[in-house]
Amino acid sequence: MPELPEAETIARELATALTGRVLNRPIVVRADVVHGDVRLVTTYDTPSRRDLTIGRPRNDGAPGRVIDVGRRGKRVIVQMEHGARITFALGMTGSVTIEEAGAECAAHTHLRIPIGDGEREVRFCDPRRFGGVWISNGREPDTGRRLRPLGPEPLDVTASEFRRIMRRRRQVKALLMDQQALAGMGNxxxxxxxxxxGIHPRTPASELTDGRVAALRRAIRSVLRSAIRFNGSTIMDYRTPGGREGSFQLRHRVYQREGLPCRTCRTPIERITAAGRSTHFCPRCQPPAPN
Ligand SMILES: [Zn+2]
Structure with a gap:
C-alpha cells in the first residue's frame, strides 16, 4: 500500500490541481527523505535544513510551472517546465496531499511545496519512510537510494511481453510483486x-499454460482498471490528495477476507504466506498446481 490504482488516483487529482500552476521553493522538513540533483539543491549553513529550487538548473530561485502530473509504477511524477521532475515514491505509507498553508502539519510531513501565491501547498507525508521524494533535472536518470529501474506497466504490457515475463520459474505472486518485472502491483x-x-499464488510462473497467462493478464487489467475507477483501496490511511477515501476495498474478493465466503463459490478464504507476504486466496477457485 499504496499500489498502482492509488498512485494513479493521486496523480490524476494532482494533475487537476497543479497543471499550469507554479511551485515555489519547497520547505524540506526532513532532509534524508528528499533526494535531489545537486545542481537543483542549495545547502544552507544549518545542515538539517536545505533549500531547494525546482525547475531551474541555475538555482535563481524563480518558481517553476507544472506542465503535467503522471504515474510510473507506484510513483507519482510531477513534470515541471525546464524539464525538472519531482518523483514521489509512496513506499508503504507515503501520501501526497494539498492543504491550506496555515493548516496544521500532520506528523511525519517531510516536504512542503507552496503553490502559486502560497495559500495552499503540496505536502509529502510518510510515517514509515520507505518512500521518498526525488528531484531531478530530468536529463539524468533518476538513480539513487531506492529509486530503482522499473519493469513495464501492467496496463500497457503486451501479451507477448507478459508471456516472456511469466517464463521464469519463480512463484507467480513473487514475480508479480517484483517491480523490476512488472511495475505497480503490490499485495x-x-x-x-x-x-x-483462478491461479494459486505459489504456482511457479513457468508452469502456467499460455491460456492461463493470458487469463492472468486480463484479470490484472480488469482489477486495476476497476480499482482506479473506485479511487483505489483505503485499508489503513490512504487518502487522495483532497482527503477522500478510496472504495475498491468494498469490492475485494479475497484480500483481508480470511474465513469469509468466497464471492464466487462460498468456500472460506484462506490466508498463507507467499512471496514473504500475507496472501489471501480461495482454495477451491485457486487450486494448487499438481506436482
Ligand atoms: Zn472460490
Missing part, C-alpha cells in the same frame, strides 16, 4: 488478480 492487487484468474 492487494496481486491477490485480487490471481483469484480472478
Amino acid at each position: 492487494i492487487y496481486c491477490d485480487e488478480s490471481l483469484h480472478r484468474a
Whole structure:
C-alpha cells in the first residue's frame, strides 16, 4: 500500500490541481527523505535544513510551472517546465496531499511545496519512510537510494511481453510483486488478480499454460482498471490528495477476507504466506498446481 490504482488516483487529482500552476521553493522538513540533483539543491549553513529550487538548473530561485502530473509504477511524477521532475515514491505509507498553508502539519510531513501565491501547498507525508521524494533535472536518470529501474506497466504490457515475463520459474505472486518485472502491483492487487484468474499464488510462473497467462493478464487489467475507477483501496490511511477515501476495498474478493465466503463459490478464504507476504486466496477457485 499504496499500489498502482492509488498512485494513479493521486496523480490524476494532482494533475487537476497543479497543471499550469507554479511551485515555489519547497520547505524540506526532513532532509534524508528528499533526494535531489545537486545542481537543483542549495545547502544552507544549518545542515538539517536545505533549500531547494525546482525547475531551474541555475538555482535563481524563480518558481517553476507544472506542465503535467503522471504515474510510473507506484510513483507519482510531477513534470515541471525546464524539464525538472519531482518523483514521489509512496513506499508503504507515503501520501501526497494539498492543504491550506496555515493548516496544521500532520506528523511525519517531510516536504512542503507552496503553490502559486502560497495559500495552499503540496505536502509529502510518510510515517514509515520507505518512500521518498526525488528531484531531478530530468536529463539524468533518476538513480539513487531506492529509486530503482522499473519493469513495464501492467496496463500497457503486451501479451507477448507478459508471456516472456511469466517464463521464469519463480512463484507467480513473487514475480508479480517484483517491480523490476512488472511495475505497480503490490499485495492487494496481486491477490485480487490471481483469484480472478483462478491461479494459486505459489504456482511457479513457468508452469502456467499460455491460456492461463493470458487469463492472468486480463484479470490484472480488469482489477486495476476497476480499482482506479473506485479511487483505489483505503485499508489503513490512504487518502487522495483532497482527503477522500478510496472504495475498491468494498469490492475485494479475497484480500483481508480470511474465513469469509468466497464471492464466487462460498468456500472460506484462506490466508498463507507467499512471496514473504500475507496472501489471501480461495482454495477451491485457486487450486494448487499438481506436482
Ligand atoms: Zn472460490
